Amino acid sequence: xxxxxxxxxxxxxxxxxxxxxxxxxxxxxxxxxxxxxxxxxxxxxxxxxxxxxxxxxxxxxxxxxxxxxxxxxxxxxxxxxxxxxxxxxxxxxxxxxxxxxxxxxxxxxxxxxxxxxxxxxxxxxxxxxxxxxxxxxxxxxxxxxxxxxxxxxxxxxxxxxxxxxxxxxxxxxxxxxxxxxxxxxxxxxxxxxxxxxxxxxxxxxxxxxxxxxxxxxxxxxxxxxxxxxxxxxxxxxxxxxxxxxxxxxxxx
Numbered sequence: 705x706x707x708x709x710x711x712x713x714x715x716x717x718x719x720x721x722x723x724x725x726x727x728x729x730x731x732x733x734x735x736x737x738x739x740x741x742x743x744x745x746x747x748x749x750x751x752x753x754x755x756x757x758x759x760x761x762x763x764x765x766x767x768x769x770x771x772x773x774x775x776x777x778x779x780x781x782x783x784x785x786x787x788x789x790x791x792x793x794x795x796x797x798x799x800x801x802x803x804x805x806x807x808x809x810x811x812x813x814x815x816x817x818x819x820x821x822x823x824x825x826x827x828x829x830x831x832x833x834x835x836x837x838x839x840x841x842x843x844x845x846x847x848x849x850x851x852x853x854x855x856x857x858x859x860x861x862x863x864x865x866x867x868x869x870x871x872x873x874x875x876x877x878x879x880x881x882x883x884x885x886x887x888x889x890x891x892x893x894x895x896x897x898x899x900x901x902x903x904x905x906x907x908x909x910x911x912x913x914x915x916x917x918x919x920x921x922x923x924x925x926x927x928x929x930x931x932x933x934x935x936x937x938x939x940x941x942x943x944x945x946x947x948x949x950x951x952x953x954x955x956x
Contacts, residue, residue, distance in 0.1 A: 717795030729926025876942025892948025915950025
């Protein structure tokens with residue numbers, strides 16, 4: 705059902721963590737993948753792994769907070785693959801930690817650049833391409849369950865991850881009749897380098913509140929990427945899909 709042969713995906717931050725998990729799922733179903741990442745060493749390692757799986761993949765160094773870098777990576781992607789059918793705006797970060805009232809304007813704007821404007825800037829040339837070529841494309845962003853839950857000490861992260869849900873809803877309406885679907889993935893606690901940089905007490909609390917008795921693994925993220933890239937998600941747009949092992953529904 706989920707044959708993605710001849711489908712071309714861009715995955716920003718696809719050289720590790722959630723992004724690389726998306727890439728694995730896409731490659732397993734036959735998609736061609738352009739990995740955009742800042743770290744050339746990690747890019748090379750990711751490409752080696754995906755090619756070992758049989759993937760038709762390429763990596764391009766890209767900083768998604770810089771429009772010129774995005775333009776260069778997109779141009780190289782089109783030159784290599786000829787088209788783009790889906791774009792996973794996954795690159796981002798935790799942003800600042802600390803009391804929000806003690807954080808200055810510059811730091812807040814950096815968080816917004818990292819997790820919101822990077823998505824806007826990445827999707828701009830992709831959307832223009834999809835509209836010009838009449839491609840029934842897919843735009844997907846990595847949000848977080850933190851968009852719906854209080855996260856003291858990480859207001860920048862929660863705020864920006866909530867903001868991309870608003871962006872997804874607006875673009876879902878804006879682009880729907882052109883055949884472009886826009887959705888968000890909202891992971892809970894998944895074993896990544898960033899998420900594991902938390903206290904042991906926090907990690908144990910997450911495990912206790914999991915309805916299925918464990919925290920997320922990277923393999924858990926492969927299928928949702930395939931679904932949202934495929935035509936089987938044709939009737940879904942403007943949505944945030946929660947993958948948190950039932951953490952958010954666990955009774956108090």
